[in-house]
Amino acid sequence: MDFALTEDQERLRDTVRRFAQAELPALAREMEETDEPVPHAMVKRYAELGLLGVNIPQDLGGGGLGALDAVLVLEEVAKISPSVAFPIFESCFGPALAVAHFAGEDLKRRIIPRVCAGDMILAVSMSEPDAGSALTDLRTRAVVTGDRVVINGQKRWCSGAGHADAYVVYCRMSDDPGAKGIGAVLVEKGTKGFSFGKREKLMGFRGITSADMYFDDVEVPAENVVVPAGGFKKLMEAFDLERCGNATMSLAIAASAFEYVLDYVQQRKQFGKPIVDFQAVQLRLAEMAMKTEAARLMIHRAVVNAASGLPSVKESSMAKCFANEIVREVTGAAMQLMGGYGYSREYPIEQKMRDGWGWGIAGGAIDIQKVNIAAALVNRRFDQRR
Template identity: 40%
Template sequence: MDFTLTKEQQDLKKWARDLAKEKFSEKAYTWVKNKEVPWENARILAEHGLMGMTLPEEDGGQGMTLVEAIIVMEEIAKVCPSTADMFQVGNFGAIRQLAAYGSPELKARVLPQILAGEKLISVAMSEPNAGSATTDLETRARVEGDKVIVNGSKVFNTHGPHNEYYVVWVRFGEDVKSSGAILIERGMPGFVLGKTETHMSGEEHCALYFEDCEVPVGNILVPDNGFKKLFTMFNIERMGNTSRSLALAQAAFDMAVEHAKERHQFGRPLAEFQGIQWKVAEMKMKLEAGRLLLYKAATNADKGAPSPLEASMAKCYINTTAFEVAHEAVQIFGGYGYSTDYPLEYIFRRIRGWMIAGGTPEMLKNKIAEEVFDMRFSQRPPKPKNSEVLS
């Protein structure tokens, strides 16, 4: 078993690192502060063939592997997290559900705009009463002739105020097996955006409201019984979440190491204190272990999607340990790490969000246990017996 990157992958890593430093470093960490979307960087990604790396060539992509996309993601995210978000849109997120399940006509109309870095797309899953419990979706859709009528609402949508397209998870009936997905576009009749809100990390989001929203039937991606299909592709989105979390933790670690070399206290560099050495050693082990889990999940997926078990283990471990690494990096920096004039405090806040988005560590541990035991564990309370109902 070879744990080293191939010559081609090493070359790709260096090329992506050099590109990120040259094109994205100057404005890095300014986009969120200025409440701006890095459209110019999205177009640079597109110009260099980095939007659609993981999509099939027939859909306008490059047909490359998840591992290759993760290699690029890490190098971009370490330099500019906001540009990495654009890379996520073009390779890991809702675009994969559109590419996998959209009709040829729908893909031909929508994908080129996203791959050119001109439009954004996100998955609309979470609802006020259905966060982790996606089987409790209350957003309903019914087919009427050549249209689909959608009613309901969504919350916490990535780039919500700025998206052009939303892959909306719905129910076409009352039963959970009727769950599916529709591509809904900004401006469609009956579709209204809520007020712009801000996460702790500074990212903007908004609620989505559908009141007899009319959508062409051709925009249906998955008509029913869709959870298995949707989560298969969503595990790819989780890999994007995970790789950005790891990359920012690595960036925090690198900053802390350099600071420990240069910063002197009591007449000695911080690096000479055993307490700092132990922190750095722990941080390094966690990063390396996380990277192995991530690369294993992505490698075993080949050009498809990672297994639920391996995706859950990678995301759960990396989200948790990346937060621990960022926390220790702030501690090593002391007051400078806590200052908004330095990027560490942003990294700390941003990493924390990925412990919620895309599946919490608690929910992922439930999934890991199900895979280990080969059993389904319901989180719902047991149904009352007939005698209890009658009484």
């Protein structure tokens, strides 16, 4: 068992780190103030550097590397801000994986190369007003008639809503109950009958849009079906890797908060000496470092064990759950160590705390991950309805 990165992986990580630290901090600050998404010019810059679709096959326009390489890239960019990293997250861990793995050849080759080239932003739409954690209660319906699919319904909590160019929409595609009737269809922005509600105002995630989405007799070609009815298991297999992306966002926030406060406590003086000389501070630093490194190892284990496939639900849920919890603890400790400065918007820790809290809600709440873990441990699903 080798925990070391290869020379190529170290080179990739260091190259992305230099780019991120040189070119992204000013943009991240601007996005935090304006709440506007990553500009198209920067998305194209990501594409030029090979940061989009790192783990997508080369014949689809991606980098052809592994999921661990994608994790390394995402962590370094998300250390600056998860908002500036969001296009990378969506192209490496989100709906792009579902399309690349499960869609028909025509749809793959129409969509994925555009995502990797920075010409299309792809988002996933899962939740509904009455179906969040209870995802199999979806009511948005897609009816296949000949060569067309007609979609009706409402979606909620879609990150990227209104800004993304296309959406992988989870919907009910047959009369079979529960998961058996669920599939997914790709819908492009601008399609007749497809509209967006008022943009949500969130505690964090500034620069990542979110809004309700409405489907009123929306028609798309039948080839836009990503997974037909009965394919819910496939969709959730792709979502296992998205959990690792979510976990990496949490890790990046925790790691950057730790790195910032580690420097701070060596510079800040009280009672005539740097506060790092106080044992209480030393204990907090050690705890923060252990939690951050443990989260990194769990994420790396999940994606490495998946090899060329997709991670297991157990390992991806463990990685997400742990990273979601420790980012709240690490950013909280960082704020406490900085005192009033940590609470000030002039310093980055308060933003990291706000952003860090959200990842334990997005992509499946922390307690849902614990249910997944328990189910994997006893090798059976738990019926929450009875």
